[in-house]
Amino acid sequence: MTLLRLANVEANYGAVRALRGISISVAEGAIVCLLGANGAGKSTTLKAISGVVRPSAGTIEFDGKLLNGMSPTHIVGLGVAQVPEGRKIFKDLTVIENLQMGAYVRKDARGIAADLDFVFHLFPRLKERTRQLGGTLSGGEQQMLAIGRGLMAKPRLLLLDEPSLGLAPILIADIFNALRQINKEHGTTLLIVEQNAHVALKNANFGYVLQVGQVAVEGSAEELRRRKEVVESYLGSSEQTPARAAS
Amino acid sequence: MHRKTKKVGTASPGRRVLLGQQIISGLASGSLYALTAVAVVVVFRNTRTINLAQGDFAMVGAFLAMVLIKDMHLNYYLALAAVVVACILLGILTERIVMRPIADSDWLTLFTATLGVYYILHGVAGWVWGRDTKAFPVTFDPTPINFAGTIVSQGHLINMGWAIAIGLVLYVFFKYTKQGIAMRAVTDDPDTAQLMGIPVRFIVLLTWGMAGFLAAFAGVLLSPIVYVSPEMMDQVLIKGYVAAVFGGLYSIQGAIIGALMIGVAENLAGGYLGAHYKTATAFAMIVLLLTFRPQGLFGIQKRREI
Ligand SMILES: Nc1ncnc2c1ncn2[C@@H]1O[C@H](COP(=O)(O)OP(=O)(O)OP(=O)(O)O)[C@@H](O)[C@H]1O
Numbered sequence: 325m326t327l328l329r330l331a332n333v334e335a336n337y338g339a340v341r342a343l344r345g346i347s348i349s350v351a352e353g354a355i356v357c358l359l360g361a362n363g364a365g366k367s368t369t370l371k372a373i374s375g376v377v378r379p380s381a382g383t384i385e386f387d388g389k390l391l392n393g394m395s396p397t398h399i400v401g402l403g404v405a406q407v408p409e410g411r412k413i414f415k416d417l418t419v420i421e422n423l424q425m426g427a428y429v430r431k432d433a434r435g436i437a438a439d440l441d442f443v444f445h446l447f448p449r450l451k452e453r454t455r456q457l458g459g460t461l462s463g464g465e466q467q468m469l470a471i472g473r474g475l476m477a478k479p480r481l482l483l484l485d486e487p488s489l490g491l492a493p494i495l496i497a498d499i500f501n502a503l504r505q506i507n508k509e510h511g512t513t514l515l516i517v518e519q520n521a522h523v524a525l526k527n528a529n530f531g532y533v534l535q536v537g538q539v540a541v542e543g544s545a546e547e548l549r550r551r552k553e554v555v556e557s558y559l560g561s562s563e564q565t566p567a568r569a570a571s
Numbered sequence: 572m573h574r575k576t577k578k579v580g581t582a583s584p585g586r587r588v589l590l591g592q593q594i595i596s597g598l599a600s601g602s603l604y605a606l607t608a609v610a611v612v613v614v615f616r617n618t619r620t621i622n623l624a625q626g627d628f629a630m631v632g633a634f635l636a637m638v639l640i641k642d643m644h645l646n647y648y649l650a651l652a653a654v655v656v657a658c659i660l661l662g663i664l665t666e667r668i669v670m671r672p673i674a675d676s677d678w679l680t681l682f683t684a685t686l687g688v689y690y691i692l693h694g695v696a697g698w699v700w701g702r703d704t705k706a707f708p709v710t711f712d713p714t715p716i717n718f719a720g721t722i723v724s725q726g727h728l729i730n731m732g733w734a735i736a737i738g739l740v741l742y743v744f745f746k747y748t749k750q751g752i753a754m755r756a757v758t759d760d761p762d763t764a765q766l767m768g769i770p771v772r773f774i775v776l777l778t779w780g781m782a783g784f785l786a787a788f789a790g791v792l793l794s795p796i797v798y799v800s801p802e803m804m805d806q807v808l809i810k811g812y813v814a815a816v817f818g819g820l821y822s823i824q825g826a827i828i829g830a831l832m833i834g835v836a837e838n839l840a841g842g843y844l845g846a847h848y849k850t851a852t853a854f855a856m857i858v859l860l861l862t863f864r865p866q867g868l869f870g871i872q873k874r875r876e877i
């Protein structure tokens with residue numbers, strides 16, 4: 325079953341046309357990755373899904389409901405949470421307060437406590453640091469906290485924007501192991517934006533490659549792994565991209 | 572108090588008593604300035620608005636309290652409760668009607684809008700209640716009492732007690748309640764707060780409600796000291812603002828410490844240099860502060876450009 329479907333979504337920042345008709349769909353229970361060079365529109369796609377950027381055209385449907393025009397609060401309440409690019413931990417809030425803010429839209433105290441246990445089971449390092457300020461955590465711990473905060477919303481769909489950004493390879497492996505565990509144990513559907521195509525395609529079922537606001541390539545992760553050169557031709561710096569894509 | 576002032580300058584115990592008195596009454600005024608300073612900080616850090624109308628929320632509250640107590644003979648505490656509700660509504664209405672439509676503007680536009688609210692409230696108060704200064708009914712026993720070896724007015728102790736109680740309420744709110752933590756999250760990063768589903772506009776509304784709540788106490792508690800008039804809060808607002816700058820317009824603790832310092836410093840200056848040095852002291856302090864530590868006394872970095 326398709327959980328999320330974007331059809332011909334366009335979005336602008338003033339005169340900048342960031343999305344130029346994106347169509348993607350994400351099946352329930354899947355891990356889907358969204359690849360693309362800097363500025364391709366990956367973050368904008370996730371922001372449009374979360375309702376913080378308003379699409380100027382096209383439709384975004386989640387679980388059969390149209391998300392266009394809905395408030396971010398409403399969208400999180402429906403079960404779509406985001407782990408933003410650069411982690412965006414609340415620096416002056418403690419670890420536990422950051423996690424509580426992830427659950428802001430919820431009222432089921434018992435469910436919140438259970439999910440807190442799951443987050444601590446997934447990332448025991450956070451449990452040792454509940455009273456520490458978010459801003460004092462290491463990069464890897466902040467990424468764990470950002471993912472934990474996203475999980476506290478009890479999402480059916482978790483959007484992750486470059487979870488590997490700035491992390492050492494060993495930590496990247498840890499993070500992706502945790503993501504697979506979330507997917508398997510909670511059945512949470514994942515839409516992961518990545519620049520690290522290798523890691524993303526190793527962990528995902530399906531992938532899309534964006535280029536200047538449009539989908540350039542799509543396919544199963546297996547297929548994209550086979551067509552590695554084609555995928556990579558779209559991922560270089562934006563100046564290189566056209567020349568290499570043409571070859 | 573009168574008994575004691577005669578002794579001033581003669582014996583050294585008298586001097587010490589006077590110093591103690593001046594510090595305590597300085598802390599008492601400082602704790603009332605803190606109510607305004609904290610309100611300036613919470614509104615600024617969540618909305619980038621330097622709220623010039625903060626003093627006038629309190630002024631409207633003071634007039635209301637006077638009408639309720641003097642003309643309608645309402646019990647002091649009931650009147651205070653009514654004023655708290657009214658001032659919270661005034662804060663919320665200011666947000667909904669004036670500030671929300673221009674919320675995305677630059678800081679100067681926001682600042683100017685609050686200047687507009689300031690003049691409107693001054694004008695309305697003068698028109699409804701008159702421009703002359705009115706005495707506020709004194710509700711506490713005016714006889715000074717002996718407190719830890721110094722003679723102090725009961726009013727000062729009562730005011731400090733209120734300020735401490737309000738400080739505790741704010742502490743619990745910010746530390747232990749969901750909306751209080753969300754308010755801090757919005758301070759930290761409004762965009763991410765919104766992404767987490769925190770209704771940022773509602774939190775901003777709460778922030779203005781909190782400004783009204785603090786104004787109610789500032790107005791009612793200051794009334795017996797500064798008397799009631801449309802201009803009654805003008806100087807207090809300036810001192811509250813200076814105290815807020817001490818906390819880098821960001822730290823509540825910094826603003827409270829700044830307010831207490833201003834209260835004590837101006838009282839000492841008033842006592843030893845002469846009454847007309849009182850207000851100048853607050854200005855001298857801000858000039859020194861901005862010259863040597865423009866980021867605030869407590870080293871808080873402002874992470875959002877204004
Ligand atoms: N707030 C903004 N204002 C103006 N333009 C923006 C804004 N955010 C993004 N853009 C522009 O929109 C386009 C898409 O940006 P987006 O952030 O979605 O890219 P991205 O694929 O996430 O890139 P990166 O890999 O660098 O994170 C870019 O050209 C970018 O410069």
Ligand SMILES: [Mg+2]
Nearest residue numbers: 366367368409
């Ligand atoms: Mg991005």
